Amino acid sequence: MTTDAEDRTEPGGPELTIDELAARAGVTVRTVRFYGSKGLLPPPEIGPRRVGRYGPGHVARLALIEELQHQGMTLAAIERYLRQLPPDLTPDDLAIHRAVVASWAPEAVETVSRHELERRAGRPLGEEDVERLAAMNVIGPVDGGTFRMDAGLLRLGVQLLDVPLSQETILAARKVLVEHSRAAAHELSRLFLGEVAERDTRDVRSLSAHMHPLVVQALLTTFQRSLREELSEWVSGSRTA
The missing domain is CATH 1.10.287 (Helix Hairpins)
Incomplete structure (x- = not known):
């Protein structure tokens, strides 16, 4: 779990509202608040007008929690897992932990609608985004405006959309x-x-x-x-x- 002080030192530190954090992670605001009440997420940094701000550490930790749940772990088991992690992990370290957990997931190819694809991605997807995800073999077109989606690769593919590489x-x-x-x-x-x-x-x-x-x-x-x-x-x- 990263601290607020660490988040402040990171580029683009705690600048997400709870709504933006939920959208980025592909979960609901209610879920974010629930995880926070259970101590699974560190508290936000309180900014102007007493608005909570979340940073990369919160995004990475939410992704890890969601992956653990996807693997079938109970909330109590997730709490035990997170307590065993070193307290000074960076977002990159948390991403490595999630990669290890995700490596045990069986291939999960699903057929989803465009709306469901965007909901899973946690963001709207333009035509260029869809083309890039298809080129990375994360999704593929299916008849009727639906998509074949590799659920295990979707989060990685969406993150790559923002990487400044061709x-x-x-x-x-x-x-x-x-x-x-x-x-x-x-x-x-x-x-x-x-x-x-x-x-x-x-x-x-x-x-x-x-x-x-x-x-x-x-x-x-x-x-x-x-x-x-x-x-x-x-x-x-x-x-x-």
Whole structure:
């Protein structure tokens, strides 16, 4: 959970009203207030005219809560999960936690109307937005003005709509991620299969159950640190230039 002080130091800090926060997260204002009353969300920063303002930390935390609920966790279980998190997590750290949780979700492809698509996205979607989501394979047109929607990718796709990168760059990045993740999965599977080739089937299943979460966490952590190092070097080089 990020603190209000941390939110104030972030670009575009606590500047959302509760209505804007709810719309951004794709939930109702009543849900936001309910989470706040349960201590699942930190209190807003009180601005002029006593209006509460919410920041990136609230958005990221709401996304994590919604993902945990999507995975079938009860409110009590979510409270326990959030209490175990370090108190100084940034919005990026919370996004990593959500990515780990979401990695266990089965593929959830649904057919939805344009209205339902926008409700799930938490924002109106122009024709260009729809085209970009379709190009990222988040949605696809279906007869009758409906859309095939990958619920697991929708939030990520909507967030990418606001990233100042060209569609070509985003698609190229997706291709790199898919190719390298498949290569890593193939090599890791080959290593593990070699280790358990002569073992009983029950041992193989047990190893798979134990290794799956460990490998996902290791890959995310390693990639996060590697990307941070690459970006730091790039920023340092840009400043020097």
